[in-house]
Amino acid sequence: MFSHPLGDGAELRLLEERHAAELFALADRNRARLRQWLAWVDGNTDPAHTAAYIRRSLAAFAQGGAAACGIWVDGAIAGAIDHHDLNASNRSVSIGYWLSEELQGRGLMTRAVRAMCARAFGELGLNRVEIRVAVGNAKSRAIPHRLGFREEGTLRQILWLYDHFVDEVVYGMLAGEWSMGQSTTR
Amino acid sequence: MFSHPLGDGAELRLLEERHAAELFALADRNRARLRQWLAWVDGNTDPAHTAAYIRRSLAAFAQGGAAACGIWVDGAIAGAIDHHDLNASNRSVSIGYWLSEELQGRGLMTRAVRAMCARAFGELGLNRVEIRVAVGNAKSRAIPHRLGFREEGTLRQILWLYDHFVDEVVYGMLAGEWSMGQSTTR
Amino acid sequence: MFSHPLGDGAELRLLEERHAAELFALADRNRARLRQWLAWVDGNTDPAHTAAYIRRSLAAFAQGGAAACGIWVDGAIAGAIDHHDLNASNRSVSIGYWLSEELQGRGLMTRAVRAMCARAFGELGLNRVEIRVAVGNAKSRAIPHRLGFREEGTLRQILWLYDHFVDEVVYGMLAGEWSMGQSTTR
Amino acid sequence: MFSHPLGDGAELRLLEERHAAELFALADRNRARLRQWLAWVDGNTDPAHTAAYIRRSLAAFAQGGAAACGIWVDGAIAGAIDHHDLNASNRSVSIGYWLSEELQGRGLMTRAVRAMCARAFGELGLNRVEIRVAVGNAKSRAIPHRLGFREEGTLRQILWLYDHFVDEVVYGMLAGEWSMGQSTTR
Amino acid sequence: MFSHPLGDGAELRLLEERHAAELFALADRNRARLRQWLAWVDGNTDPAHTAAYIRRSLAAFAQGGAAACGIWVDGAIAGAIDHHDLNASNRSVSIGYWLSEELQGRGLMTRAVRAMCARAFGELGLNRVEIRVAVGNAKSRAIPHRLGFREEGTLRQILWLYDHFVDEVVYGMLAGEWSMGQSTTR
Amino acid sequence: MFSHPLGDGAELRLLEERHAAELFALADRNRARLRQWLAWVDGNTDPAHTAAYIRRSLAAFAQGGAAACGIWVDGAIAGAIDHHDLNASNRSVSIGYWLSEELQGRGLMTRAVRAMCARAFGELGLNRVEIRVAVGNAKSRAIPHRLGFREEGTLRQILWLYDHFVDEVVYGMLAGEWSMGQSTTR
DSSP: OOEEEEETTEEEEEOOGGGHHHHHHHHHHTHHHHTTTOTTTTTOOSHHHHHHHHHHHHHHHHTTSOEEEEEEETTEEEEEEEEEEEETTTTEEEEEEEEOGGGTTSSHHHHHHHHHHHIIIIISOOSEEEEEEETTOHHHHHHHHHTTOEEEEEEEEEEEOSSSEEEEEEEEEEHHHHHHHHHHTO | OOEEEEETTEEEEEOOGGGHHHHHHHHHHTHHHHTTTOTTTTTOOSHHHHHHHHHHHHHHHHTTSOEEEEEEETTEEEEEEEEEEEETTTTEEEEEEEEOGGGTTSSHHHHHHHHHHHIIIIISOOSEEEEEEETTOHHHHHHHHHTTOEEEEEEEEEEEOSSSEEEEEEEEEEHHHHHHHHHHTO | OOEEEEETTEEEEEOOGGGHHHHHHHHHHTHHHHTTTOTTTTTOOSHHHHHHHHHHHHHHHHTTSOEEEEEEETTEEEEEEEEEEEETTTTEEEEEEEEOGGGTTSSHHHHHHHHHHHIIIIISOOSEEEEEEETTOHHHHHHHHHTTOEEEEEEEEEEEOSSSEEEEEEEEEEHHHHHHHHHHTO | OOEEEEETTEEEEEOOGGGHHHHHHHHHHTHHHHTTTOTTTTTOOSHHHHHHHHHHHHHHHHTSSOEEEEEEETTEEEEEEEEEEEETTTTEEEEEEEEOGGGTTSSHHHHHHHHHHHIIIIISOOSEEEEEEETTOHHHHHHHHHTTOEEEEEEEEEEEOSSSEEEEEEEEEEHHHHHHHHHHTO | OOEEEEETTEEEEEOOGGGHHHHHHHHHHTHHHHTTTOTTTTTOOSHHHHHHHHHHHHHHHHTTSOEEEEEEETTEEEEEEEEEEEETTTTEEEEEEEEOGGGTTSSHHHHHHHHHHHIIIIITOOSEEEEEEETTOHHHHHHHHHTTOEEEEEEEEEEEOSSSEEEEEEEEEEHHHHHHHHHHTO | OOEEEEETTEEEEEOOGGGHHHHHHHHHHTHHHHTTTOTTSTTOOSHHHHHHHHHHHHHHHHTTSOEEEEEEETTEEEEEEEEEEEETTTTEEEEEEEEOGGGTTSSHHHHHHHHHHHIIIIISOOSEEEEEEETTOHHHHHHHHHTTOEEEEEEEEEEEOSSSEEEEEEEEEEHHHHHHHHHHTO
């Protein structure tokens, strides 16, 4: 019922537990590709795991600020994006996301990340948004790049990916940069 | 960020804790009128009380189905409506609501209740929606009446209102009746 | 050890977990008849389920007012009766009950309900006692009728009974009515 | 409502939170005498403290076996007795008790302890009942003595009593001894 | 990392969950002997049970004072000793212990108990240390005896040991006695 | 009782709640200097706050791996160091530390950090140790530098320090680098 329009028939909706089956099926179809860069994929082998993720996210939402959203395109789930690790003292939050393969290339995730930045800097009044991406995940790295995030460093062997460690690039955007960027270009 | 349009610049949004101050101020302005029929008004003397109500409601939302919404009109909170006492075994839920005085008479609450019925029977797949209103609260009773709810009985002295008991009328709507009503008239 | 005499060798005792096996066996023998009207019967397939019910009830008793009792006749459990959904603000409580078939027809349950009404209006100082019975359950409906409860309405499809919904009649008794009834007739 | 007769107008009742005010008042009147031997007296300065004790005891009762009872004489609280530290593996429990001064000398507490022993060895099927009394508390020591408990040792400085340590005598009764004693004398 | 030297290559370390496998294996090798006197042995059939004991002990340590330690000799676990049932009001604590068979006869456990007494009376500022040993466990009884504990009584049938009850001797040591003993002999 | 020697009369001890008063007093004396770079100082205005920090740390220790230690020099607390944010999946942990002014310049903290690295890579078997220091905190930055940590990036405005944001440098050390460094130089 509650949604945020992204244009072109796409919208963000807060994930509820009843969406678990459909979201799991989507992740399952994209399993081989997603597990290359995301550490939760191999452990997500049953809709109950997706339901548990949604419950945890809703509990965090209920305590303030965090939010796990589905991206719906023409009425079907196409991916997910979230606000996690919200730190109220330091006024910062992190964004994570993934998209089904057949919907890539339309700028959908760029619009979704932009909407989540607007939520962070606008509604939530935060000062810093962070995105971490594995060094080799070129497609995901393109998004913060395109939106003007600054590359701040590379944390070595920070993530265990089933059988090897990967390094992650940290991208940061500050409230002042965001509002300036919004007034200039868009 | 997440909302449901009600038309004419009105929309429902899931209440989050950061809305507590504005919602409390609205209830406070309508205090004298609201306390005639609602048992929570006298205990709601500080934004922290409203925040606690929102937190409890979000916790129930996180566990599935219940939902406390604000009604926004032209960007300002104008009232509230919720799904509470959701019973998954019996597939039933209750609706409660109140509206600021100056916005009454435009059919706003009728549209809000209709949206919450659509959520209950549609998204949530429930079978029964219940509304309880104090016998003497004519304005509130008009709404289930207008939407075709059936009056099912009067529970005597069921609610303690600060210094006296009041009787409440129980209104019920079933899934079959709702879908028929939607296809015929509206 | 703690009991309340009902006359003729019958007594109420607060249920403790060690009674679970005997109470389960009784419910199991009456299964076919009880499941016609009670929604918990099909899920109660093991003494552990009965033990869990008793534990929950004792926890509610410990928090004030609610109470699940066994009805003992000549030293053996013959049925159960409880105070549940105690609402301290509105000073109301509900009563539920069931009796083994071979002990029906002696007025046993009428005496048990009367004792629980006395507890509610006397010891607990409540204002309203409610009994809900499925419309078609004639034997159970006879009891509030006989004790002078008022029929206040019929909630449609309020209870899911394994494969169909049933309507329930709501009976209410107020403190004033009870004390008057006690002084007049009994 | 739930009680166990002790004869001569006396009875045991499970303590409920609504008894807190009356029980506190009784302990308060007996304060100077009780604090000579009991470590909880100085900290029990408000009915809320008594209520908290009752709540904790009811929670233990709900989990099985422990029980805090009031001793009522002619409808008024006269003292308290409990089963505490119930150990299900070792099948043992402890008894503690105190009585208002004006009711002493009638054998009331001896009957109450006997009833609690009967509950322990009978209903609860335990094997050992223990009573600990401060060495110098002659009146309290007389009770296990009279009932045939065996004196098993003296634990030195086991209890801190506001400003000094006291030694406690441990009395024990075993199931076999109890059933033999019951069949012989009474 | 954190340890307390006992001399001769022996040391006490606070047990952490990662020690569970090694500690379980040791108890398992000593099973036949340990189960003669200790009630937890038969239930400890998997490293997970040992891990659960360590977790519970660490939780008690975190709340103040209790402590479960391993005794390491030349880098391998040789036994265990703990502070349990710490009572802050009465300033008392109990000590329990067991040692692998091949390491007995070197005075190792006497040194470990002495260290735990020093912790109790020194760091923790307690007044009473208690050790309970089954009457027939001569080797274990020798230790408090050797350290000057006083034998205070025998609690009959206080412990259920799989298929029979055993009596336990209670040994007590007071702060005053300890400091005197330390200054005189050692 | 449990400690780890650092040489020259210095040692690490796991912090227990009874150390709270002494640790608070030390932090209080160093308040003006510490608050320049640490965000918890202004909120730590009472020994109870320090006690709460210790309790939280012990709870994390009890759940595995994290540890808050005091640095004792000649029997008095001189500073603190901890393992926090232990991530078992990614096998990483963070180190934080502070030292009283008069003890600086002796290499004490370098030895303490080295001991905590040894615990992380040795006992805990982790793969990555991270230290974050505010950009302008030259003394603290010298320590990971000296121990061979790699500077991996600068997270902008990541920390709110009472009235302004500060950037933090992230230093990382990997297990392979550590073991190589240990075998070469020291």
